Amino acid sequence: MKKVIVSGLGKMGAQLIKTIEQQEGMRVVAIIEPIQEIPFYKTNLKQYPVFKKAENAFKDHQADVVVDFSNSVFTAMLAPLVFKAKMRFVVGTSNLSQKTIALIQTASKKHQLGCVIAPNFALGAVLMMHFSEKAAAFYEVAEIIEKHHDEKIDSPSGTAMETAERMIKNNPKPFKSNVSKHEKVANARGGEVNGIRLHSIRLPGVIAGQQVILSGEEEELTISHNSIGRKSFMPGIILAIKHVFSHDDYVFGLDKILKIN
Numbered sequence: 364m365k366k367v368i369v370s371g372l373g374k375m376g377a378q379l380i381k382t383i384e385q386q387e388g389m390r391v392v393a394i395i396e397p398i399q400e401i402p403f404y405k406t407n408l409k410q411y412p413v414f415k416k417a418e419n420a421f422k423d424h425q426a427d428v429v430v431d432f433s434n435s436v437f438t439a440m441l442a443p444l445v446f447k448a449k450m451r452f453v454v455g456t457s458n459l460s461q462k463t464i465a466l467i468q469t470a471s472k473k474h475q476l477g478c479v480i481a482p483n484f485a486l487g488a489v490l491m492m493h494f495s496e497k498a499a500a501f502y503e504v505a506e507i508i509e510k511h512h513d514e515k516i517d518s519p520s521g522t523a524m525e526t527a528e529r530m531i532k533n534n535p536k537p538f539k540s541n542v543s544k545h546e547k548v549a550n551a552r553g554g555e556v557n558g559i560r561l562h563s564i565r566l567p568g569v570i571a572g573q574q575v576i577l578s579g580e581e582e583e584l585t586i587s588h589n590s591i592g593r594k595s596f597m598p599g600i601i602l603a604i605k606h607v608f609s610h611d612d613y614v615f616g617l618d619k620i621l622k623i624n
Contacts, residue, residue: 366426371433372396451607458517477607482521484599491588499530502577510564518563
């Protein structure tokens with residue numbers, strides 16, 4: 364039986380706990396919640412101990428893997444503790460800095476413990492990024508529109524940034540971007556990364572979605588994906604957990620596990 368510690372008791376963490384309860388050969392043993400101060404978290408099936416400090420959770424509960432959906436500041440502090448405790452790491456926290464990603468990669472390789480970081484765990488979103496990257500080689504104009512719930516603290520999303528970076532790498536020519544001569548509202552054309560315009564929408568009731576629009580001579584190609592609920596992320600997270608159980612490598616992006624590149 365593989366033991367899991369869930370870090371971050373937000374909506375994603377809560378859904379993940381319920382999902383793991385339905386998995387054979389896998390169970391949650393503890394929860395880390397750095398913001399709320401609660402002793403226990405209860406589902407319809409079980410009650411779990413909740414720790415504010417990771418050190419206390421690791422002292423009382425040895426696990427095989429820690430799955431983190433907390434926040435970027437806490438993730439940076441958590442990573443060294445996870446590997447020091449000889450546990451594997453799956454990270455879905457958004458807004459990670461390149462410094463934090465490099466720190467996690469270095470620690471994973473040093474301790475030879477499997478780790479997966481993914482900007483998005485929805486299988487459809489991973490395919491959307493893959494198709495956008497491939498299509499980018501044939502177009503010179505592209506814009507990305509991403510939408511998330513209004514509690515998301517960063518913009519553009521990690522998925523949008525990863526999509527843009529992959530498209531840029533796969534295009535031998537620089538992307539072209541229209542610049543309005545008369546911009547009536549500042550930043551009405553969105554942000555810009557190497558010629559790709561990025562637009563972030565934040566609305567209550569929305570989970571996550573993204574459109575990549577590529578334009579050519581008298582044609583338009585739109586590649587889109589929407590997560591209607593947080594259950595859409597669960598199959599990808601479970602795949603990542605199973606991967607680190609059986610591999611000691613560091614992986615960035617679920618596409619590597621799906622082997623679609």
